[in-house]
Amino acid sequence: MAERPPVPQAAGGMLRQAQARFPARSAGTRWPTTCSSAEEVIALLDRPPFRAEKKYARWARRTGARAIMAWLAGFPGESWQERWEASPAAACPHRWAQEGHTWVSSAAQVKWPIVQTGLLVLAGADVIRLPLTWLFGHRTTHLRSVVEARDPEGYARLQESVDPKRWASVGGGRARLALARIMLAKGGGLADITAGDAIQYSIELRKSEIDNSGGTLFYSWLRNLGYLPSDAPATLRFLDRVTGQLTCEQLVDRHGVACAPIRRLLIDYLEERRPKLDYSTLDNLARALTRNFWSDLEHHHSGISSLDLPPGVARAWKERFRTRIQRRKRPDGTLEETVVERADRAPLLMAVRAFYLDIARWAAEEPARWGPWVAPCPIKEAETFDRKRVKRVKARMDQRTRERLPALETFAKAATDHYRHHAARLQALLAVPPGATFTLGDAVYTRTKNGATANARNPHGVLLRFDQAEHRAFWAWATVEFLRHTGARIEEMLETSHHALIQYRLPTTGEILPLLQIAPSKTDQERVLLVSPELADVLATIIRRVRDPRTGAIPLLAAYDYEERTWNPLAPLLFQWDRGGENCRMSGEFIRDALAEVLAFIGLTDSTGQPLDFTPHDFRRLFITDAIRSGLPPHIAQIIAGHTNINTTMGYHAIYPTETIEAHRAFIARRRATRPSDEYRTPTEEEWDAFLAHFEKRKVSIGTCARAFSSPCVHEHACVRCSLLRPDPAQRSRLEEIRDNLVARIAEAEREGWLGEVEGLRVSLAGAEDKLAQMDRRTPGGTAIDLGMPRMVPAQPIREEGTASLRESLDDQQ
Structure with a gap:
């Protein structure tokens, strides 16, 4: 097997791009304050804003600063920063904590707390700058207060723009600590912090072993103050996990292609196709051609370098490609691997076939570029057809829809009850002071002493986090109501903004209708839906919840598009939440987990007793099925759903057996309405006797006559010649006698010269032989059994139905 080249890391691509575009400031080693003399530094500490109000604090700051500068004077350097970096204290904060007192005591005999105070005031006055990694390991409770004195105006403006509860919360404290660390490491005030400084801090914080939760709130504060450029990243929360749009070269190299000419060919092919494809399609195409096709060939056939695949190689690849390994985690935590049939086999085969055919077509226009790579396509057109699998998927989805549509109202009511249950629990907790007990049901809970949180202990x-439980229950209810009333996709729901609610005035009556504008998603086609009263109530509740209580406006968010790998413009998204003080859009994983909690709350099961789960896309199928069943024309349902093809809409529509029966009955009623009314009269006794006599006269000597009722015998009872005769296998001997007699008569007629009779006898002989052949085909290697003719007994309902009804019944049987 060929050894694959190293695969470059794609995750965090946007973070690396932002880091390259916005470099962090260099701390430097010389600036005016660090180049000052010891006396000038002490004089600076005696002036505002570094002058302490209390006399002891002023003495401690001066004494500690003098001691540290006296110790640093023994190291080489022309500035205090250079001397600090030359000292052993700059190597590790843990060494400073363990040995710093001994080091400083060699130059000045002061207590260790005084030395710590001196270090903080020197760093706060920008005499020395401590690296971020050093600050992460240095624990102190006075860091924020010392640094806030450097830029009091900036901190006052920041505090005015932040909610007081958020400012005093744990997350707010971490954000202020982050700003303090950046200023201690880079110098300057809040307005001097750059996007590169913030990005570097986020990276270093993620590398450290300390708790980094809420480590990006400070960045949103800087953006709100306008200190960051407009083209800076909208948030730092997800930059380490998203890739952004990769180049065609990166798309190929992420899966590793050993053959350099084939690698170059794949890159050129993707570059040629890229202008006509969206990024999601291009990403899937690159994965199909590299990982699933060529990288697999290189892995199993070392040294392969041509698209002209031998039949055995192509056959082996298609056989491997037919299945895949499915990994599932068992309850005990171990992984279970199962070989299953690949569901996307046909689309991937189609992508490889298009790759070969495109090269052959482009070779006619650019023979020098594409001609050397023209090769026979190893995939036939018939192999790309996947009708059976599509039908199986359609049947499975229809069954899933039929199981969930009757339970939709029950599930929606359960989501409402689930939200009300958790909202009542949260109100009961907030009604008691911190540390007090309260009763819910038969259990007694104790609220935590931290009044800023809505937590309690059972x-x-x-x-137990009551506020988070209520938060998930609310958004589960909002999701169910939004999806069941709109039929939107989950990505469309998550991208719905406050601007999507528009009004339309009817030109005839002047009535104002509320409309919901669905942003382009899968098909890049915008559409508008009529807002029902139930949906309007849901949207109003969501708006009240996400509105900023201080400004009354919905916060603007820049959501990341996981399909196009880009950041959307700022918009007042409805499905957002306060995550550690920073507003962010909800994810699909959060929505699915919230729905799972509702299912656990109600305990719905299917006919087999298994949990009846609901996914966000189930509501789309239920919406389309219910709309069409209620009489909405399919082409209108297609427009509402945003499908480009009506066949896709009908694929979402689950057909019920009762619908088929009712449609057939309606067809029969319409057909009756178009026939003459005299056909529906009651037959006379003579007509009914003639009808019964027809079936009694169908039995002949060598079989059964199958001609229709009231039709004459076209062969004048020469049954051997008639194609409507159904020969009876029990009469084979009689038919053989007829055949032998016909042969003898033909010989006699030819001998006597009766040429006119020879013609007719030969027609009869051909008919007899055909009837014998029919017997052979009907009873291959077996014995024929005569079941007899069914006995026709006239029934009273048939007589009253009439001749026309009888004809319809016979037509339907045929």
């Missing part, structure tokens, strides 16, 4: 001492 009788077993387990901490």
